[in-house]
Amino acid sequence: MIVYKFGGASVKNAEAFRNVLHILTTVPTTEKILVVVSAMGKTTNALEKVFGQAFRQEDYSHALQEMRHYHQEIAQELFPATDHPAYASLQNQFTYLEDALQTVQPHDFDRQYDQIISVGELLSSLLLHHYLGSRGFQNQWLDCREYLRTDATWREGRLDWDWTEQQIQQHLPAVLQESPIITQGFIGRTAQGATTTLGREGSDFSAAIFAYCLQAESLTIWKDVPGLLNADPKLFRDTIRYEEIAYQEAIEMAYYGASVIHPKTVQPLAQRCIPLYVKSFLHPDQPGTVIWNCQHDRIAPSFILKQHQCLLSFHTKDFGFISEQHLSSIFQALSKHRLKINLMQNSAISFSTCVDADEARVEALKAELAQEFVILYNQPLHLFTIKNYDQASLEKLTSGKEILLEQRSRQTFQFVCRPTQDFPH
Structure with a gap:
């Protein structure tokens, strides 16, 4: 039993769909396989644009038509016969999307977001299901929302692990005996039937959930990079590939913002010692990287960048020391407004933290704490992290930058700085 996860870049056009078919046909017929697929290309971004316009009561018809055209063009390349069932599946999803957009109200942003953005994964998985079937690769389409139950934490649903594991173990092994399964990443459902999402880029986590619950032999994430690299090749020059890496190291890299792996992906795999392979869908014969229970x-050094950051500094209004009670107020407000702490530092009279520059959430946080603190902030900023740093890597990354805050431990160095023009490195 193995799990494959294909990201948006691996199903971005008709040729990419053909490549997925090629990869799947190399899997021995004795293997049971479950495939998790993300929304195609930049569809999630396109849906966010459409939803944002609808939420602001603006005309979204052009953006919606562009997205529809994108999917229809790919379908026409994959299915020359205009009466192929794939077209009816697409139409059903766009009909739902149009109806949902027409009822969007200018409040309750996060809940409505999940109902709209989730359509991307349904579109891609349905197209892949139909395409594979048309090429003789028998498979079954599965609505993952029937098996992944979350709470109503919109845009970052918290999984009900016990219910989810019971459902998957009870039903899916028998389904997999018949043929491979094609399903979605990123989405789930509450007990009341409302669609939820698991957080941006959450499809990796979905694949890990299925792998954990099915006690899979392995999980492979197919990317547009040759494996787990020590830096994002779009941002840094002279990257290197790790042949293997331990679970703990990968968890820390994901936590600090390494873009290849969703932060929640590795933990459930580590609990059951399920290897995670990161491989290139462009060069599927290459070894990639294996993340597993190894010693090295x-x-x-790995270089990680988080862009679009906001540095918040809290000072007491009476110039008193920052106490545990003050910290408690700040942490509770950060949690309430779902602002993840990417870096924090405490001094006698101030507390500083670096968070993602989500304007609405930051403004809500500032409004809540304005009576208690003087709050200063800087944005947009960059947060760099160097794991396993040495002196050469420190000098390479900090040279010429205006550093606003820095922090180091024995193995990790982080600093916040203003964006510079000499990037990438």
Whole structure:
């Protein structure tokens, strides 16, 4: 039993769909396989644009038509016969999307967001299901919302692990005996039937959930990079590939913002010692990287960048010390407004934290704490992290930058700075 996860870049056009078919046909017929697929290309971004316009009561018809055209063009390349069932599946999803957009109200943003944005994964998985079937690769389409139950934390649903594991173990092994399964990443459903999402880029986590619950032999994430690299090749030059890496190291890299892996992906795999392979869908014969229960010496430094950051500094209004009570108020407000702490530092009279620059959430946080604190902030900023740093890597990354805040431990160095023009490195 294995799980494959294909990201948006691996199903961005008709040729990419053909490549997915090629990869799947290399899997031995004795293997049971479950495939998790993300929304195609930049569809999630397109849906966010459409939903944002609808939420602001603006005309979204052009953006919606562009997205419809994108999917229809790919369908026409994959299915020359205009009466192929794939077209009816697409139409059903766009009909739902149009109806949902017409009822969007200018409040309750997060709940409505999940009902709209989730359509992307349904579109891609249905197209892949129909395409594979048309090429003789028998498979079954599965609505993952029937099996992944979450609470009503919109845009970052918290999984009900016990219910989810019971459902998957009870029903899916028998389904997999018949043929491979094609399903969605990123989405789930509450007990009351409302669609939820698991957080941006959450499809990796979905695949890990299925792998954990099915006690899979392995999970493979197919990316447009040759494996787990020590830096994002779009941002940094001279990257290197790790051949293998331990679970704990990968969890920390994901926590700090490494873009290849969703932060929640590795933990459930580590609990059951399920290897995670990161491989290139462009070069599927290459070895990629395996993340598993291994031991290794100090590895090459990894460079991680989080852009669009906001640095918040809290000062007491009476110039008093920052006490545990003050910290409690700040942490509770950060949690309430779902602002993840990416870096924090405490001094005698101030507390500073770096968070994602989500304007609405930051403004809500500032409004709540304005009576208690003087709040200063800077944005937009960059947050760099160097894991397993050495002196050469420190000098390479900090040279020429205006550093506003820095922090280091034995293996990790982080600093917040203003964006510079000499990027990438």
